[in-house]
Amino acid sequence: MVASKLFEPYDLGPNRLSNRVVMAPLTRSRASDEQVPKDIHVEYYRQRAGAGLIITEATNISPEGRGYAFTPGIFSDEQVEAWKKVTDAVHAEGGKMFLQLWHVGRISHPDLQPGGTLPVAPSAVKPEMKAFTKDGFKDIPAPRALDRDELPRVVADYVKAAKNCKAAGFDGVEIHSANGYLLDQFLRDGANKRTDDYGGSVENRMRFPLEVVDAVVDVWGADRVGIRISPVSPANDLADSDPEKVFVPYVEELSKRGLAYLHVIEGATRGDRDPHGFKAWSLRDHFKGAYMGNNSYTPELAIERVEKGEIDLVCFGRDFISNPDLVERMKLGAPLAEWDEKTFYGGGAEGYVDYPALSEEEKARYAAKAA
Numbered sequence: 001m002v003a004s005k006l007f008e009p010y011d012l013g014p015n016r017l018s019n020r021v022v023m024a025p026l027t028r029s030r031a032s033d034e035q036v037p038k039d040i041h042v043e044y045y046r047q048r049a050g051a052g053l054i055i056t057e058a059t060n061i062s063p064e065g066r067g068y069a070f071t072p073g074i075f076s077d078e079q080v081e082a083w084k085k086v087t088d089a090v091h092a093e094g095g096k097m098f099l100q101l102w103h104v105g106r107i108s109h110p111d112l113q114p115g116g117t118l119p120v121a122p123s124a125v126k127p128e129m130k131a132f133t134k135d136g137f138k139d140i141p142a143p144r145a146l147d148r149d150e151l152p153r154v155v156a157d158y159v160k161a162a163k164n165c166k167a168a169g170f171d172g173v174e175i176h177s178a179n180g181y182l183l184d185q186f187l188r189d190g191a192n193k194r195t196d197d198y199g200g201s202v203e204n205r206m207r208f209p210l211e212v213v214d215a216v217v218d219v220w221g222a223d224r225v226g227i228r229i230s231p232v233s234p235a236n237d238l239a240d241s242d243p244e245k246v247f248v249p250y251v252e253e254l255s256k257r258g259l260a261y262l263h264v265i266e267g268a269t270r271g272d273r274d275p276h277g278f279k280a281w282s283l284r285d286h287f288k289g290a291y292m293g294n295n296s297y298t299p300e301l302a303i304e305r306v307e308k309g310e311i312d313l314v315c316f317g318r319d320f321i322s323n324p325d326l327v328e329r330m331k332l333g334a335p336l337a338e339w340d341e342k343t344f345y346g347g348g349a350e351g352y353v354d355y356p357a358l359s360e361e362e363k364a365r366y367a368a369k370a371a
């Protein structure tokens with residue numbers, strides 16, 4: 001057995017996690033047309049409940065918040081009921097689960113929007129990206145800039161979704177403020193060209209994301225709210241001219257609010273861990289809650305950084321796709337199964353719930369080898 005703090009319990013606010021390994025939010029695009037999780041979602045998450053914490057795939061807070069076909073939502077009663085089955089299954093296995101609250105902003109397409117309207121964003125700046133629609137990939141148009149007096153309505157959509165998460169039995173929520181989606185579009189100057197008090201200065205650019213954070217904290221209490229950021233990731237055609245200048249004060253504001261954790265994609269999303277002069281992990285020094293590291297961690301690096309106290313929690317994404325019993329395998333020092341990218345997005349059970357856990361015989365064999 002591999003002995004490490006990584007496999008010891010962690011008190012994340014009121015939630016006691018059985019270990020420090022977190023299943024990353026992973027978009028898999030297998031929900032119904034109505035954005036409702038299915039029975040295979042129940043099985044998929046149940047199989048992975050050995051994680052200390054599961055963060056759901058990014059989940060649409062409103063019809064407007066959707067940017068990809070077959071992603072799930074958390075704005076209708078039907079969706080709440082479906083998610084309740086998922087949380088019940090995870091809890092029955094002793095797991096903990098947060099839902100990730102998502103609004104894509106400009107990373108969408110009229111085909112994915114109610115009434116076929118333009119996606120909304122801080123400013124009408126077109127991303128050089130394609131959207132995943134039911135009919136395949138389509139070029140993303142320039143979005144419509146949100147009016148200032150519409151912003152409270154978007155905050156209210158977050159509040160409704162956050163309340164629905166309570167009804168669905170989640171243990172907390174993660175606010176998606178990363179990867180070039182709506183909140184990140186307000187933060188980073190590549191997408192925010194506003195001239196009102198929601199654009200321009202760093203203080204102004206943080207205003208809307210912090211309004212969302214405060215509203216969600218009002219619903220859940222800060223110790224059950226986490227947030228995800230990706231300060232230096234170029235994902236979804238978004239960048240900032242000086243990420244340190246905006247993310248240090250942003251993280252300081254988040255810390256003041258007492259959020260449970262800061263989830264940092266430390267490099268380019270699903271890529272290089274270190275693509276920029278500004279070291280995103282240095283943000284830990286500005287945050288008093290738990291620090292969750294993410295991006296291409298290996299079991300060895302996770303153990304090293306947790307043991308050194310450089311991170312509190314560590315996320316694994318793709319490894320959790322192909323290893324439902326990832327924590328067990330890491331503890332045994334067993335090899336990890338490879339993932340198949342062809343089945344990451346869309347489809348059904350294949351490549352979703354059919355990756356096997358180790359058999360009892362295999363477990364015994366690896367345990368004997370490690371002894």
Ligand code: 8OZ
Pocket residue numbers: 027058068178179235269
């Ligand atoms: C991969 C495919 C679609 C969406 C993210 C929610 O990057 C996503 C996402 C990832 O945060």
